Amino acid sequence: MKYRKLGNTGLSVSVIGFGGVPINRLERPQAERTLHAALDAGINVIDTAQSYGDSQDKIGRAVQSHPHRHEVILATKSQERSAEGMSQAIDESLAALRTDHIHLYQIHDPREGDLERIAAPGGALEALIAARERGKIGHIGLSGHRPGILTPAMRDDNLPLSTVQIPLNIVDYPLFRAHIPVASEQGLGILVMKPLCGGLITSTREALSFVLSHPVSSALVGMDCTREVKENCTAGRQSFDLSEEEQDELQRQADVLGVDFCRRCEYCLPCPAGLEIPDILRFDRYYSSYFTEEWAQEQYRQLESNVSDCIDCGTCEERCPYDLPVREQLEAAHRHLTS
Numbered sequence: 199m200k201y202r203k204l205g206n207t208g209l210s211v212s213v214i215g216f217g218g219v220p221i222n223r224l225e226r227p228q229a230e231r232t233l234h235a236a237l238d239a240g241i242n243v244i245d246t247a248q249s250y251g252d253s254q255d256k257i258g259r260a261v262q263s264h265p266h267r268h269e270v271i272l273a274t275k276s277q278e279r280s281a282e283g284m285s286q287a288i289d290e291s292l293a294a295l296r297t298d299h300i301h302l303y304q305i306h307d308p309r310e311g312d313l314e315r316i317a318a319p320g321g322a323l324e325a326l327i328a329a330r331e332r333g334k335i336g337h338i339g340l341s342g343h344r345p346g347i348l349t350p351a352m353r354d355d356n357l358p359l360s361t362v363q364i365p366l367n368i369v370d371y372p373l374f375r376a377h378i379p380v381a382s383e384q385g386l387g388i389l390v391m392k393p394l395c396g397g398l399i400t401s402t403r404e405a406l407s408f409v410l411s412h413p414v415s416s417a418l419v420g421m422d423c424t425r426e427v428k429e430n431c432t433a434g435r436q437s438f439d440l441s442e443e444e445q446d447e448l449q450r451q452a453d454v455l456g457v458d459f460c461r462r463c464e465y466c467l468p469c470p471a472g473l474e475i476p477d478i479l480r481f482d483r484y485y486s487s488y489f490t491e492e493w494a495q496e497q498y499r500q501l502e503s504n505v506s507d508c509i510d511c512g513t514c515e516e517r518c519p520y521d522l523p524v525r526e527q528l529e530a531a532h533r534h535l536t537s
């Protein structure tokens with residue numbers, strides 16, 4: 199495994215990091231096996247969030263029982279915007295992760311006006327700075343999906359940031375490439391989310407090499423089994439150079455995906471009607487793009503709730519960081535998957 203500096207934090211992180219979303223779907227023994235395999239393979243940075251179900255708790259338990267536990271760099275985040283809410287979130291994260299120190303605590307997914315609220319008196323920044331002074335956290339970071347909000351935030355002297363977490367992959371590259379030099383100029387470490395486009399880019403080594411050929415610190419990959427750990431970590435040991443053919447193949451996959459597709463971040467969940475939104479949109483992707491229509495339709499039939507149960511509340515669209523027309527896409531998926 200290769201390692202890189204995390205900006206000016208003094209921390210050195212594995213180029214492949216552990217993304218904490220998928221682990222919340224796993225049974226505890228499987229979660230522990232996967233995480234232990236990742237730590238055995240040299241991964242030393244784990245990213246999670248308060249909003250990822252029981253991800254923090256599973257990570258806390260698994261790390262606690264691993265011999266490398268003292269070398270693990272823990273990163274988590276919260277969508278709390280007030281000082282009181284953030285202070286409570288930090289204490290909850292410390293308890294769930296079973297530690298008295300979290301290396302990196304990130305402001306999670308800020309939207310229009312949030313950063314002003316966070317930096318104002320009584321805002322979440324007060325709690326983050328207080329927690330840093332007391333040693334509960336090491337550094338403050340920002341994790342977001344909206345380029346227009348991230349760029350000014352990275353340059354804002356009122357926000358004492360050490361890192362930024364951005365989506366970077368062959369599809370999102372045009373939107374986020376400009377953040378890389380801004381981060382360097384500001385001395386911020388870059389953590390990369392969605393390096394495999396939520397699993398939709400299937401050439402793992404090529405996709406990770408594309409990301410890691412840029413001056414980023416770590417590509418955080420969601421993994422839910424030891425096979426995926428092995429595949430991702432192999433990519434983290436090799437050269438990140440890509441041949442022209444490999445670049446063309448990546449671009450071909452990006453062209454098939456377009457831009458308005460679900461990245462499987464799960465921020466839209468839970469749906470009050472019980473719809474597994476990212477799964478439904480993924481089945482539709484398989485139906486439309488990969489010529490596995492019957493398999494996709496069968497998977498859809500097996501779901502407990504389908505799109506006809508949607509109560510049209512719109513919550514999924516309010517929560518989706520990519521501003522996807524989720525209901526419209528679900529309707530289209532339902533048409534395809536029941537045709």
Ligand code: SF4
Nearest residue numbers: 469508509511512514
């Ligand atoms: S609009 Fe439908 S799919 Fe979206 S959250 Fe509401 S019930 Fe679920």
Ligand code: SF4
Nearest residue numbers: 460461463464466518
């Ligand atoms: S619909 Fe949006 S919020 Fe839901 S998983 Fe997909 S990208 Fe994430």
